[in-house]
Amino acid sequence: MNKVFTPFLAALLALSTVLVPVTAPAQETTPIDGIVAVVDEDVILRSELDRAVANITAQYANQPGQLPPRDVLERQVLDRLVLSRLQLARARDSGIRVADGELAQAIESVAARNQMSQDQLRARLAQDGLSYDEFRSSLRDELLLERLQQRYVQSRVQVSEAEIDQLLAVREIGGPEVRLANIIVALPDGANAEEVATAQKKARDIKTVVERGDIDFAAAAIRFSDAPNALEGGDIGWRTFDAIPPAFVGLIQQLQKGQISEPIRGPGGYQLIQLVDTREAGVQTMTEFNAQGILIRATPTVPSETARQKAEALRARIVAGEDFGKLAREHSEDTMSRNDGGDMGWFPVNAWGTSVGNQLMQLQDGEVSQPFQSEVGWHIIKRLGSREQDVTEQNRRNQAREIIAQRKAEEEFERFLRQLRAEAFVESRLTGA
Structure with a gap:
C-alpha cells in the first residue's frame, strides 16, 4: 500500500480508542499482499496492517523517535486489529446494525468537528488518498463497536443508592x-x-x-x-x-x-x-428559576390559531390585574401545574423544555411573557424569581454513580474481551510474533 497519510487523515482514522482498520479496495491489492493473521474464518492482510501502522506513524510524524521499532509497533497494531475484527464479527452476529441515516449523521458530526462542510470533507479525503466509501466503512465499524460495548454492559451494570452512599462514606468525591x-x-x-x-x-x-x-x-x-x-x-x-x-x-x-x-x-x-x-475542583452552582405557567393545548379539535387567541385573551386579563394563579386553575391545560395555580416550582432553565427556557432568559422577575408556541400548544409564563443553587452535593452523588458504573462497565467489558480473544482461533504470521 503506497498511500501517503497526512496528519489530518490520520486524525480522521483515529476517531476512537479502538483502532478500526480501513480495508483497502480489492483493486489496490497486489500479488505481494500476504496474510499477517488468521482470525477465526477471517484474515488480516499485510496491506491492512501497513495501512494501520501508517496511520499511527502519521500521528507521530513530528515525533518519530517516540515510536517503538517497526516490529514492535506492528505487533501492537496487529493485536488491536485482531481484537477489533473479533468485536465486529460479534456485533454483526448479535444483530447490531447502523442505519444509513445514522451513519450520515455521524459523518455530518465529523465534518462539523473539523469545521468543514461535507463536500469539503469529501474533497479533503480525496486529496489525502482515501475514498469516501472507505471512510464511511471505517466510521460504520466504529459505531458498531460502540454499540456492542453499550449493549453488553447496559444490562450488566446496575448502581444502587446503597452503593453510592457507601462510596461517599469512604471516599472524597468531587475533590x-x-x-x-x-x-x-x-x-x-x-x-x-x-x-x-x-x-x-x-x-x-x-x-x-x-x-x-x-x-x-x-x-x-x-x-x-x-x-x-x-x-x-x-x-x-x-x-x-x-x-x-x-x-x-x-x-x-x-x-x-x-x-x-x-x-x-x-x-x-x-x-x-x-x-x-x-x-x-471548585463549588458547582446552577441557575434555577421559579415561574408560573398557563398552557392552552392545540389539538385536532382546537386549531393552533384558536389556542393562540385564547392565550392572548388570558394574558390581557393578567396584565389588566387579574390573578395569574386563579386564571391558571380555571383555564390551564397543564395537568402538572394547574391545580397549584400554574406554579412550576424551582427548576433548571430547560427543565420544562427549550421553548420555556428561552422565554425565561428574556424575562425579568415579575414579568409576564407574550404567548409563545411549543410543540404542545401555546404558553404564557410569569417569571417569579431566579437563584444560584449549590448543586455540589447533587453532583457528588451523580459523580459517584458514574464512577461506580464506569468501573463496573470497564471490568465487564474487559472480561468480555478476554473471553472473546480466548475463544477465538488467532494465528499470527508476523515474523517473530
Missing part, C-alpha cells in the same frame, strides 16, 4: 483531580520466578531512563508498554481520587507532579504510574 499515565510490563499467567524478576527489572530500567531524561514517559509508554493505551503514550486521563482503585490512592497522593512510582506488581504484570498534573 482534587489528577491526570495519570501508566506503563505496564506484562507477565504471562503462571509466570515463574525468573520471568517475574525479568519483568520487574525491565520496569525499573524504564523508570531509570525516563528519570534520567533519555526519553519522556509518553515515548517510553509507546515503546515499551504492554497496556492497551500504549499508543496513546500511556495516558489515562483526568481522574478524581474516588475513581482510582483504592490500592493506588495512597501511592499517588505521595507523588509530586511529574514523578513516577516504583514498579507495582498487579495481576497482569508490573506497572509504573506517572502523576502528570493536578487540579482543584
